[in-house]
Amino acid sequence: MRLVSYRTTYQAPWQAGIEQDGLVVAASTVHNYGGQPPTVRALLEAGQSSVQAALDGARRVLAAGEQSLMKLDSLELGPPIPDPDKIICLGLNYADHAAESKMALPPAPVLFAKYRNSLVGPQADIVLPPLNSEAVDYEAELAVVIGQTCKSVSEQDALNYVAGYSIMNDVSARDLQMQTSQWMPGKAIDTFAPMGPGIVPASEIPNPQALTLIARVNGQELQHASSELMIFSIAKTIEFISSFMTLVPGDIISTGTPAGVGFTRNPPIFLHDGDVVEIEIERIGSIVNRVVGSK
Numbered sequence: 001m002r003l004v005s006y007r008t009t010y011q012a013p014w015q016a017g018i019e020q021d022g023l024v025v026a027a028s029t030v031h032n033y034g035g036q037p038p039t040v041r042a043l044l045e046a047g048q049s050s051v052q053a054a055l056d057g058a059r060r061v062l063a064a065g066e067q068s069l070m071k072l073d074s075l076e077l078g079p080p081i082p083d084p085d086k087i088i089c090l091g092l093n094y095a096d097h098a099a100e101s102k103m104a105l106p107p108a109p110v111l112f113a114k115y116r117n118s119l120v121g122p123q124a125d126i127v128l129p130p131l132n133s134e135a136v137d138y139e140a141e142l143a144v145v146i147g148q149t150c151k152s153v154s155e156q157d158a159l160n161y162v163a164g165y166s167i168m169n170d171v172s173a174r175d176l177q178m179q180t181s182q183w184m185p186g187k188a189i190d191t192f193a194p195m196g197p198g199i200v201p202a203s204e205i206p207n208p209q210a211l212t213l214i215a216r217v218n219g220q221e222l223q224h225a226s227s228e229l230m231i232f233s234i235a236k237t238i239e240f241i242s243s244f245m246t247l248v249p250g251d252i253i254s255t256g257t258p259a260g261v262g263f264t265r266n267p268p269i270f271l272h273d274g275d276v277v278e279i280e281i282e283r284i285g286s287i288v289n290r291v292v293g294s295k
Contacts, residue, residue, distance in 0.1 A: 001055060002198030002285070003027075003040050003164065005082055005121075006075040014078045016040040017070070018058035019198055024070040030057030040199070041081055041250035044147050044163050051147070051163065055201065079119040079195040080166050081145060086251045087114040087193065088241060089141075089170055091183070093231050093256025100264040109232045109240050112183045114170075114193050114254075122196025122287035126171055128273065129189045130294040136271040139170035139257035140215035140223045140279045142208065144234055145199050146251040150242050158238035161247070164199040165208055167287050168254045169215075169279050171271075174263045194279075194289045195252075205283055208234050212282040213258060218275055222265075225258030 005014040006024060015038045016027035028038040031054040036042045043051060061069065091110040092098045098105050120126070128136060147163025170193065177186025205211070208227060215223035232240070234255060241247060262269035271277065273293040280286040 004198035005078040025058040044249035090256035096259035118193035133173040135174035143168040158235040223260035
């Protein structure tokens with residue numbers, strides 16, 4: 001079961017759905033939004049008990065085969081949280097990736113930000129930037145979605161604040177990224193954070209440090225690793241971030257990429273117009289995004 005953001009017509013507002021086996025229940029039919037827009041973030045803000053009640057209600061609707069059910073392939077999926085308060089990304093969080101990048105292991109999580117402009121859905125286009133970049137790269141990453149407000153939480157308690165898990169491709173323009181010590185110019189580009197296909201509830205993934213991540217470009221497998229290889233676990237990362245900022249429902253933490261990225265290869269493999277990038281994570285699903293030239 002996954003929480004998804006969907007719309008039925010182009011440019012309509014994204015709204016929350018609950019998907020299982022290719023069928024989608026509108027979250028508004030199993031949760032009282034009280035006049036709020038029926039978004040995934042608003043559902044998470046209602047609290048864990050409300051989310052669980054909505055999931056249970058969706059299971060009943062699915063079991064009954066009610067006419068209100070929608071087919072997944074008839075909908076456009078957006079990023080599961082189109083409107084997060086924060087998108088926090090980790091760099092160099094796998095030892096093998098740090099090694100291939102010829103960088104030392106970090107003593108603490110290396111953090112940078114992306115923003116809403118970068119978020120697109122699981123099948124949307126990755127648009128190459130109008131800036132002169134010749135080194136656009138893929139990065140398969142496990143994304144964590146916060147479900148409860150948390151500040152100064154311990155590593156032992158941190159996973160209790162997680163709503164669920166998703167997939168992000170931390171697309172990066174390496175030449176722009178490395179122009180300065182701050183990575184924003186190569187990271188926070190429009191469409192450079194494809195995410196989805198939805199959020200798998202944390203209750204369905206009791207151990208997020210045992211998931212296989214795979215990246216393919218045009219069908220060629222280029223990354224294949226386990227989340228157990230993270231330097232800083234999800235729990236440790238949440239402990240660290242929450243020690244200096246408050247995390248709120250809908251915040252996204254993208255937990256870094258393993259070895260196999262394009263800029264470290266000989267010869268390098270970068271993304272070009274017409275390429276297709278697939279990121280797959282065990283128990284979550286996959287996202288498939290086409291690369292197109294600047295519009």
